[in-house]
Amino acid sequence: MKSLLNELSLRQRVLADWSSILAGFGIVGGALLLYGISLFMRLRQAEGHGNGGHGGS
Amino acid sequence: MAWLERNGNRIGFVTLPLLGIGAYMALVWSPPDIHMGQDMRLLYVHVPTIWTAYLALTVTLCASIAVLWKKHLRWDNLAVASAEIGVLFTALAIVAGSIWGKLTWGVYWTWDPRLTTTAVLLVIFTGYLLLRALTDDAWTRARQAAIVAIIGFIDIPVVHFSVLWWRSLHQAPTFLRPNLGDPTMDDRMEITLIVDTVAFTLLYLFLLSKRLKLARLEREGEAVDWGEVPPERAQLEAARAR
Numbered sequence A: 001m002k003s004l005l006n007e008l009s010l011r012q013r014v015l016a017d018w019s020s021i022l023a024g025f026g027i028v029g030g031a032l033l034l035y036g037i038s039l040f041m042r043l044r045q046a047e048g049h050g051n052g053g054h055g056g057s
Numbered sequence B: 001m002a003w004l005e006r007n008g009n010r011i012g013f014v015t016l017p018l019l020g021i022g023a024y025m026a027l028v029w030s031p032p033d034i035h036m037g038q039d040m041r042l043l044y045v046h047v048p049t050i051w052t053a054y055l056a057l058t059v060t061l062c063a064s065i066a067v068l069w070k071k072h073l074r075w076d077n078l079a080v081a082s083a084e085i086g087v088l089f090t091a092l093a094i095v096a097g098s099i100w101g102k103l104t105w106g107v108y109w110t111w112d113p114r115l116t117t118t119a120v121l122l123v124i125f126t127g128y129l130l131l132r133a134l135t136d137d138a139w140t141r142a143r144q145a146a147i148v149a150i151i152g153f154i155d156i157p158v159v160h161f162s163v164l165w166w167r168s169l170h171q172a173p174t175f176l177r178p179n180l181g182d183p184t185m186d187d188r189m190e191i192t193l194i195v196d197t198v199a200f201t202l203l204y205l206f207l208l209s210k211r212l213k214l215a216r217l218e219r220e221g222e223a224v225d226w227g228e229v230p231p232e233r234a235q236l237e238a239a240r241a242r
Helices: A002-050 B002-029 B038-070 B075-102 B113-132 B136-152 B155-165 B187-225 B231-241
Strands: none
Touching: A002 B002, A002 B038, A002 B075, A002 B187, B002 B187, B038 B075, B038 B113, B038 B136, B038 B155, B038 B187, B038 B231, B075 B113, B075 B136, B075 B187, B113 B136, B113 B155, B136 B155
C-alpha cells in the first residue's frame, strides 16, 4: 500500500513538472506568436497608410 | 539596416525550422538533470530569452549613442525597434524564470537580487517606450529616449553579475562567468542550449527586420500627416544642399 502511494505521488510530481515545463514553453511561444501577428498587422496598416489609404479609414 | 530589412524573410525561413528543432531537442533529446530532473528543460527557454533581451537592449544602447553622435533619425528607428523586442524578451524571461522558480524554490517570485534587478530593467525600458509617446517632435523624442536608454543600460551588467556580487537564490551564470571556469554541463545539454540560443537570436533578427520597417513607415507616415517632408528625406536633402 505504501509503495503504491509512493508510486502515485511520484507520478503526480512528474505530471506537475511536465505541465509546468509545457506551460513555460507554451507561454513563451504563444506570446512570441501574438507579437509576430500584431507586428504584421501594424506593418500592413502602416503600408496602407503610406500608400495614402490612412489605414483603411 | 537596409540589409536587414531586405533579408528579413530569408532569416525567417531559417528561424522557423530551427525553432522546431530546438523545441524537440529541449523537450525530448536532451537528458534530464541529475539534481533538477525534468525541470531543467525550462532553462532552454529561460536562458535564450534573457540572452536575446540582453542583445536587443545592447543594440538599443549602440543605436542610442549613434542618435546623439551622428544625429540621424534612422538610428532612432533602430533603437526603438530593438527596445520593443527587448522589453518583450525581458518580460518572457521573467515569466519563464518564475515558473522555474516555482518548481525549484517553491515560489513564483521572491525579492532576490537577480529577479529584482531584472524587474527594474523591465520597468526602465517600458518607461523608455512610454516616454516616446509623450513628445511629438521627432528630434526631442529621439534625444530624450537615447539618454534614458544609455542610463537604463547600466542595469544590464548589474542584472548579470548580481548573482556574483550579492548573496542570491539564483544560480550563478551558465555562460559569461568570470572566475568560475567553463560551463559544467552535459554535452547534449550544452548543444541544445546553443541551438536554442541561436534560434532565438535569429528570431530576434527576423522580428527586428519587420519592426525596423514599421518604424521607418511610421516616421514617414507621421511626416505625411503633418504635411511635412519625411524627416529622413529632409535630412538627406539638407545634406545635399550643404
